[in-house]
Amino acid sequence: MKECKVCKVCGKEFDPDAPMDDPAVQAGAFMATQEWNDTGEVCPRCLESRGILGMMYCREYDS
Numbered sequence: 001m002k003e004c005k006v007c008k009v010c011g012k013e014f015d016p017d018a019p020m021d022d023p024a025v026q027a028g029a030f031m032a033t034q035e036w037n038d039t040g041e042v043c044p045r046c047l048e049s050r051g052i053l054g055m056m057y058c059r060e061y062d063s
Contacts, residue, residue, distance in 0.1 A: 007043035014043035027051030031058075 004013040020026055028047030031054050032039045042050070 005041065007046055008038060008041045009046040010043060012043060012045075014045075016040055018044055020044065020047070022048060024048045024051035024055070027054055 002015060002017070005016050006012070007014055020029055022044075025044050025048045028042070028049070028051030029039070031050055032042055032047065036042075036050075
């Protein structure tokens with residue numbers, strides 16, 4: 001049986017090995033590493049929300 005984790009943002013269970021194909025989820029995962037120090041503790045849905053907001057408002061990541 002696969003081990004699920006509980007998201008520290010929304011409290012729902014998630015598979016930590018789920019694929020991260022969506023660019024917004026990838027951006028959220030990057031922010032989890034760079035800004036929030038919560039890598040592996042946030043579900044893909046919350047990473048997606050974080051990534052979308054980060055792409056909209058965090059101009060320090062513009063290239």
